[in-house]
Amino acid sequence: MSKNGKGIPYEQQRNPKLPWGYWITIDTYGDPDLPLIDDNGVRWRSLRSALWKERLSMGYFDIFVFNEQLEFLLAVLVAIDRTLSTHSEAVNDLFGGDWHRGVHYSLWLEGHGLIDTGNVVPRAKLTPEGRAIMAMLMATRDPELMAKPIGLGSLATYAAIRPEPDRAAMEQAIARAEASLPPMPIAFARHTVDNAPAIVLIGPARSRIAISETIWALQFDSEHVRDLFYRWLLSRADRWEHWSNIVQRQGAQALTRHFLSLRIAEDAERTGN
Secondary structure (H helix, E strand, O other): OOEOOOOOEHHHHOOOOOOOOOOOEEOOOOOOOOOEEOOOOOEEOOHHHHHHHHHOOOOOOOHHHHHHHHHHHHHHHHHHHHOOOOHHHHHHHHHOOOHHHHHHHHHHHHHOOOEOOOOOOOOOOEOHHHHHHHHHHHHOOOHHHOOOOOOHHHHHHHHHHOOOOOHHHHHHHHHHHHHOOOOOOOEEEEEEEOOEEEEEEEEEOOOOOOOEEEEEEEEOOOHHHHHHHHHHHHOOHHHHHHHHHHHHHHOHHHHHHHHHHHHHHHHHHHHOO
């Protein structure tokens, strides 16, 4: 429940069905550079600047960072409201795989009363004020962005500001898991296919000569996501022979569908759905 400094819930002092800032008015006789005035007599350049500096108590660096961060906030609010279902999806799609940033942003939203308490993305729900802020940000987007969808698709702009995953820690975890593998005639391995990070399954060739060949492959958008899946495979090495048999009997696409079904079932069980 979002509250003001006196502890009054937002929905008891404002109309939660209207966009945030609807009480701020235009003063045509005042400073033309600060045309808006709030109910405390403070002047603002825009509704967005009032939200950013007064309501969220954020600093002002430059106009590019200001607009970028508000567009990111809008994308996160929309994703919470409409699309996210698992914590893994939220972290990977919204925060570039950075779990710490995902949790921190969730706590920041909760601290400002934009999501309910005691939950992180994606289990959190927008508060009435969070929904009002989302509506205002939708209505005041830059005209050049209006043609672009709000949400996950707009987040590529911010990839450059995200920290890189801890590659050293990932490699250490993979090396430990690989060292514990028993000798097997089949193996999953990291590879590059058509210049893209990939995982391949190497199994017996369908020929009279005792050789091995790649019988299945899956490409990924990044090495880190590829390695997350590879680590998942390494922890299930006891099923590799069964998975190889799926390819031998039903084809490579059948194994891809099987993996997708397993991951969906895992997420559903983890979230209680």
